[in-house]
Amino acid sequence: MSRRSEVLLWGAQRISAMVLALCVVVHLVTMIYAVRSGLSAAEILGRTQGSVAWFAFYTLFVAAVAVHAPIGLRTIIGEMCNWRGRGLDVLTGIIGLSLAMWGMRAVFAVFGGGA
């Protein structure tokens, strides 16, 4: 990977971290609030179903995590397993795409599912 790409990857992880920090605060507050009277499908879906605001929020959340997590894992694998180069970069991309798709499946599930 070119030095330029490495710098941009570093920048992408920091930018996504800033987005995630905001998302995680909202997520933590929601969780702490939601578990007060026990979790139920009705409670969760009542909040999210058909709500464009929650859909947009969770889409942003999933996108940010799909950028953030693979870059971090790439660094850890490079350092701990001493494996760097093309193969690792491909794996990083696969992890990112899988997280994005699997995450969006969950977002669609709570937005439109449970009917």
Place this chain on the structure above:
Amino acid sequence: MENLKVRIWRGAEEGGFQEFEVPRQESQTVLDVVTYVQRKCDPTLAYRFACRVGVCGSCAMTVNGQSRWTCRTHVSKVAADNRLEIAPLRNLPVVKDLVTDMREFFDKWARARGRFTGSKTRKDEFERVSPESKERKRVDAGIECIGCGVCYSACDVVTWNKDYLGPAALNRAWTLVNDVRDTARAERLAAVAGDAGCHACHTHLNCTERCPKGLSPTAGIAGLKRAVLAATLSGEI
């Protein structure tokens, strides 16, 4: 005072600790202990020192597991129960006993473009740099490095990534990036970019924790991370 029990590394990469008894003295430094062993116990012990007063940066070793300058480390500060374990610096090939091969360490300074590049000649006027300017203050914060290798030895990122330039070389690059007289800014930022450069730093702060001069290479490396990202986005490098 009780004698010190001193374990000293003997050999090269392969080797072991040898134990010596050294009389405890007041205001004794770790370097005094090593010198005593070499003069009174075993003249074949190899170690490096020059100035003995914290200027030259040649006597750094690993003392009880931590990288330190030995000439200004008092025994009273580090020897718990009168025990000392003295080993060569980490992350560098061992030549013999307490002497490491520091070539890689200094080669990385060159790779980080640690040399000043100016445009003026002796016929030009002196450049005026205000001591109050932001750049000059940043230079001041990092300029007192004596090149002892303690930070390089303490850094885990160096251990995990052999190509990583390390705290000292990057700190040097940061002082030059802030030197308004220097003309090689773009080349230097390119030289310190990426996974073998400043962006590999994990802010462990091992270097900042151990630097005998109280510098923070981590702060300089953070500055480089920002400067390189800005230069990359603006297309400067």
Place this chain on the structure above:
Amino acid sequence: MKNDFRSRNHPAYWAFIVHRLSGVLLALFLPLHFWALGQALQGAAALDGFLRWTEQPLVKFAETGLVLLLAAHMAGGLRLLALEFLEWREWQKTLLAIAAGVSLVAGLAFLLNLV
């Protein structure tokens, strides 16, 4: 030769270990989390079935651990962003204390609301 714990035994290094461990564990947990929410695609009853399983004390305990990991990764990450993007000298140790405090408060708030 390599360093051992004697060289690494200081607060900023502990913070690094917490950040790396929590990052890896959260990355491993995410696919499970997305799977659980995806249950809603089969209807609210399927999601409820899963949520009933989470009522077990041991699962609740693990959930609290996850909340703590998330809060610690976020607070520690904000500390890193501050160290990387702001000029600093003396206040880096204060940041560490704040990050630790914030994560504990979030974990405790979740636990108290959960039981």
